[in-house]
Amino acid sequence: MPSDSPAANAIGLVETKTVDIEQPLVLACGVTLPVHRLAYETYGELNTQRNNGILICHALSGDHHAAGIHAGESRPGWWDHYIGPGKPLDSDKFFIVSVNNIGSCFGSTGPTTINPETGQPWGADFPSLRARDWVESQKLLMEHLNIDCWAAVVGGSLGGMQAMRWSLEHPDLVKNAVVIASSMKLTAQNIAFNEIARRAIKSDPDFCDGNYLQQNKAPLRGLALARMIGHVTYLSDELMGQKFGRQLRIGDLVDRNADPVEFQVESYLNYQGDKFSDSFDANSYILITKMLDYFDLSREYNNDPVEAFAHANCNYLVVSFSSDWRFAPERSREITDALLAAGKKVSYVEIESDKGHDAFLLPNQRYEDALRGYLNRVAEQLEGQHP
Amino acid sequence: MTQDYSFISNWIAPSSKVLDLGCGTGDLLLSLQKKHNILGYGLEIDPDSITQCIARGVNVIEQDLNKGLTNFADHSFDTVVMTQALQAMRYPHLVLDEMLLIGEQCIITFPNFGNWRTRAYLNFRGRMPVTKQLAYQWYDTPNIHFFTYADFEALCLERNINILHRQCIAEHFPDRQLKSLWPNLFTQTAVYHLSR
Numbered sequence: 122m123p124s125d126s127p128a129a130n131a132i133g134l135v136e137t138k139t140v141d142i143e144q145p146l147v148l149a150c151g152v153t154l155p156v157h158r159l160a161y162e163t164y165g166e167l168n169t170q171r172n173n174g175i176l177i178c179h180a181l182s183g184d185h186h187a188a189g190i191h192a193g194e195s196r197p198g199w200w201d202h203y204i205g206p207g208k209p210l211d212s213d214k215f216f217i218v219s220v221n222n223i224g225s226c227f228g229s230t231g232p233t234t235i236n237p238e239t240g241q242p243w244g245a246d247f248p249s250l251r252a253r254d255w256v257e258s259q260k261l262l263m264e265h266l267n268i269d270c271w272a273a274v275v276g277g278s279l280g281g282m283q284a285m286r287w288s289l290e291h292p293d294l295v296k297n298a299v300v301i302a303s304s305m306k307l308t309a310q311n312i313a314f315n316e317i318a319r320r321a322i323k324s325d326p327d328f329c330d331g332n333y334l335q336q337n338k339a340p341l342r343g344l345a346l347a348r349m350i351g352h353v354t355y356l357s358d359e360l361m362g363q364k365f366g367r368q369l370r371i372g373d374l375v376d377r378n379a380d381p382v383e384f385q386v387e388s389y390l391n392y393q394g395d396k397f398s399d400s401f402d403a404n405s406y407i408l409i410t411k412m413l414d415y416f417d418l419s420r421e422y423n424n425d426p427v428e429a430f431a432h433a434n435c436n437y438l439v440v441s442f443s444s445d446w447r448f449a450p451e452r453s454r455e456i457t458d459a460l461l462a463a464g465k466k467v468s469y470v471e472i473e474s475d476k477g478h479d480a481f482l483l484p485n486q487r488y489e490d491a492l493r494g495y496l497n498r499v500a501e502q503l504e505g506q507h508p
Numbered sequence: 509m510t511q512d513y514s515f516i517s518n519w520i521a522p523s524s525k526v527l528d529l530g531c532g533t534g535d536l537l538l539s540l541q542k543k544h545n546i547l548g549y550g551l552e553i554d555p556d557s558i559t560q561c562i563a564r565g566v567n568v569i570e571q572d573l574n575k576g577l578t579n580f581a582d583h584s585f586d587t588v589v590m591t592q593a594l595q596a597m598r599y600p601h602l603v604l605d606e607m608l609l610i611g612e613q614c615i616i617t618f619p620n621f622g623n624w625r626t627r628a629y630l631n632f633r634g635r636m637p638v639t640k641q642l643a644y645q646w647y648d649t650p651n652i653h654f655f656t657y658a659d660f661e662a663l664c665l666e667r668n669i670n671i672l673h674r675q676c677i678a679e680h681f682p683d684r685q686l687k688s689l690w691p692n693l694f695t696q697t698a699v700y701h702l703s704r
Contacts, residue, residue: 438562457569458579461549464525469569470561473555483513487555 132205132212135162135189135198139228142261149409152248156237159262160228161185161220164204167210167268172296173329173503174268175210175496176259178276178283181351182401184227187219188212202484209492212501215272220262222255224408232404237429245331245404250412252279252286259283262292267298269295272499277301277481278448279409282416285456294435295500298493301440301480304452305426305459311447314354314412315503317349322403333402344403345394352393357444357477361386413441419459426459435464438495440488442480443473468495512617512699513539515675516589519615520700524586527611529573529603530593533557534566541566574598580610583618591617592697595651601663604702608669614702620676620695622656623683627693640694657692660700673701 130141139160146154153352162185167174176188189199199218221229224247232247263271274284274295281303288298302372307315310381322328325343329336353361365386372382422429437460440451450471457469472488475482481487520526522544528537531550533650534557540546542574551571552558561568571579574597588611593619597603607614619641629637636646641703644651659675664671676687676695687694 145701454579461569461579462581462584464547466547466567467549467565467569468558469571470562471570487559490559491562494559497563498565 132164134190134192135164135186137162137185137191138226140262140265141296142258142265144261146254146258146261147232148248148254149251149405150249155229156246156485157223157258157491158228159220159223159230159258160235161218161262162187162189163186163219163266164213164217165366165417167216167266168503169328169501171267172272173215173271173500174266174271175215175217176263176271176274176287177204177210177217178259178274178280178287179222179225180276180278180280181413182348182397182406182475183280184225185219185221185229186227188217192243198453199482203489203492209489209496210275211496211500215496216268217310218262218266224250224255224405224412225257226402226405231329231402232408233402240424244334245377245406245407247404247408250408252282252412252416253290255412256286256290259287260294263294272497272503273297273298273299275301276303278303278415278478279413280412282418288433288435288437291427292432295435295475296502297436297438298433298494299340299438299440299495300453300456301447302442302448302453302478303456304448307414308452312414314350314447315414318350318410319407321346321350323408325403328403331407333403339398340403341395341398344398344401344406345391346384347403347406348397349390349394352390354447356476357475359444359454359475360477363475364387365389386446414469426455427462430445430460430465433463433465437468438491439467439469440481440491441471442476442478442488443471445478445480447478511677511679512591512675512697515673515677515699516591516615516617517541517543519613519673520546520587522546525584525602526586527580527588529577529588529590529597529607531557531561531566531568534561534564534568536589536591537561537566538564542643561636577603577606577610582609585611585612587613587615589615591615592619594618595653595655597653600653600655601667604663604667604669606700608704611674612703614700616660616700616702618655618660618698619651620657620698621654621691622658622692623678623696624693625681657695657698660698664702665702668704670703671700672703675699 156417186198187200188198206213221227224231232243236243258294274287276284281300284298320344325340327338328340368385370383370385370388373379419426419429441450460467526546526548528550537548539653544570590606594600626637677697678684678687683694
């Protein structure tokens with residue numbers, strides 16, 4: 122049971138580690154990365170059987186800092202509500218690994234790091250990536266950390282896609298996959314939103330065909346706009362209505378001469394866009410949105426998800442959120458139905474929430490109970506209480 | 509309700525694939541998992557029951573039975589079970605058809621409204637029966653279709669449903685002693701094993 126005191130529950134100070142993986146990584150596009158760097162964090166201890174590892178797979182804009190607090194900072198990691206001692210992903214029971222994936226921009230090899238062949242940042246020349254490339258890179262980290270088998274691979278959105286891909290590519294290395302607010306492939310509408318975001322970035326004069334770092338520039342306005350579009354799609358109409366309604370931050374619509382007028386939602390979105398463009402890399406955004414677009418779980422299995430999941434060996438928990446229209450509950454139902462038809466053990470919950478796609482990151486009692494219940498079973502099985 | 513579970517258990521083959529419609533907190537599936545090593549799934553809509561199923565290691569799918577079972581392939585289960593829920597379905601006969609389509613066999617349990625106690629309640633009090641088994645007022649009951657043992661027999665005949673086994677359950681005197689003579693009058697819970 123969780124402690125009543127949040128302070129007693131907190132995972133406390135955590136440190137980011139980096140590792141240079143020196144085994145060549147052959148990417149799906151054919152390019153080989155002879156060496157690649159991964160930034161990662163771990164919470165908890167690996168047991169002697171080396172089988173209590175849980176891999177956290179981040180989504181489009183996520184990073185390795187999933188829980189705890191960095192020295193000198195006050196903001197905890199992005200999934201701190203669910204990771205830590207006594208929390209659903211219990212660091213007293215599991216060895217939790219959270220990695221920043223290649224192509225991203227938080228310390229792992231990606232567009233902002235130096236291409237050893239040119240001595241310049243990779244920029245737009247960073248090789249095209251697929252979700253399986255992240256899986257293979259994570260597998261090399263798994264070997265580095267001496268983990269024999271993942272007790273669970275867990276992720277939301279693009280993270281859920283990685284969890285599913287793990288279960289197909291390395292069925293004997295995954296006992297459980299927790300697939301949250303995800304999809305077996307993006308819909309046309311979803312790809313459309315990603316393309317609008319990419320176009321916004323590329324339209325910024327400071328984009329310089331992706332070579333902005335060499336010119337000491339950054340397409341901040343384009344990236345902010347891309348994020349603003351994305352952000353709206355990650356929320357629900359209902360939530361935005363509740364949060365902002367038609368409240369004004371500046372001005373007055375009754376007095377027709379009171380100019381300028383600014384809605385709260387405008388101010389909020391602009392702030393979110395600017396905050397994001399200060400911390401994320403535009404080439405990474407383009408690279409990873411394309412990775413989302415290209416993902417198709419069953420492409421190489423005759424486009425048959427049932428045939429795809431027939432290769433899996435693990436149990437699944439599939440979670441969706443009622444107001445998520447970017448990765449709608451129907452997409453999670455499709456995953457569940459394919460798993461059922463393939464005869465895999467699966468549970469599916471649709472969590473009532475008004476928080477849209479972002480719900481997978483936010484506190485929600487039912488969501489928490491489902492994760493806790495499922496992962497407690499996983500922990501008990503590790504201890505052999507329920508063989 | 510443990511007595512109907514023991515009949516159900518006898519009709520389920522070891523290691524078979526079982527779907528429980530309206531599985532509640534997963535008691536039946538859990539006992540079948542332990543006893544027969546079945547591959548079981550439950551459908552449920554109550555959030556707390558779903559949470560409990562997950563915590564107990566019962567595969568549970570959040571799905572509203574009244575919205576149909578079209579997501580399941582024909583003959584994809586050995587047995588489809590529904591305990592004490594048919595009377596709460598919007599269209600029980602269509603649910604039965606779907607169950608017999610996705611399962612090779614079906615097991616149904618329901619409260620027999622033809623039991624003499626409910627008859628007497630309605631007859632003498634002139635009010636809709638509120639019993640231990642049917643513990644709701646007429647206006648708030650989830651049980652929207654009351655039917656009897658004889659009604660169900662007639663439905664099976666009418667729709668060409670094959671009755672493999674039937675069991676009548678009655679706990680009290682004299683029901684327990686008389687249920688085989690006059691099942692429609694003395695059965696409290698009916699348990700049917702069906703196929704197409």
